Amino acid sequence: MPEPSSGDKLAKVDADRRLENDRRSEQRRTMAASLLEEGMLVFEQGDSGDQAYIIKSGVIEIFATADDQETILGTLNEGALFGEMALIDNSVRMASARAVGGTAEIYTITRQLFEDQLDSANPFIAKLLSILAANLRANSALIAGSGD
Numbered sequence: 001m002p003e004p005s006s007g008d009k010l011a012k013v014d015a016d017r018r019l020e021n022d023r024r025s026e027q028r029r030t031m032a033a034s035l036l037e038e039g040m041l042v043f044e045q046g047d048s049g050d051q052a053y054i055i056k057s058g059v060i061e062i063f064a065t066a067d068d069q070e071t072i073l074g075t076l077n078e079g080a081l082f083g084e085m086a087l088i089d090n091s092v093r094m095a096s097a098r099a100v101g102g103t104a105e106i107y108t109i110t111r112q113l114f115e116d117q118l119d120s121a122n123p124f125i126a127k128l129l130s131i132l133a134a135n136l137r138a139n140s141a142l143i144a145g146s147g148d
Helices: 005-030 084-089 111-119 123-145
Strands: 031-035 041-043 050-065 069-077 097-110
Touching: 005 031, 050 084, 084 111, 084 123
Parallel strands: none
Antiparallel strands: 031 097, 041 097, 050 069, 050 097
């Protein structure tokens, strides 16, 4: 069988790139956007997690509560992904998330969309995500226990 020409290879790369762009555009269209007013919760610590989120605009604060005391873990801005841990390892939420500083708009990534992406990823990447999630949860539990 003859070797493909460089023109054929470039055409294939270009076609692959167009398919990938089409796939990403479809994903953006299928991700629902939600508006959150200041102080509205996205999820609470201990909730089961079947969605992750990307901030379209605004600010989301991540916080944990222990012994009726809130600890701010981080503040996320436009473009940030959060809530992904529960999708990776099917565990409960380690923290809560809420809109701060005004209205925030977030995209929702469903479990199905996440799993579709993971299915098309290299199996090494999927396993690596699971290991990183387990390590992060274990370290968080250790840190939470050190305050006793």
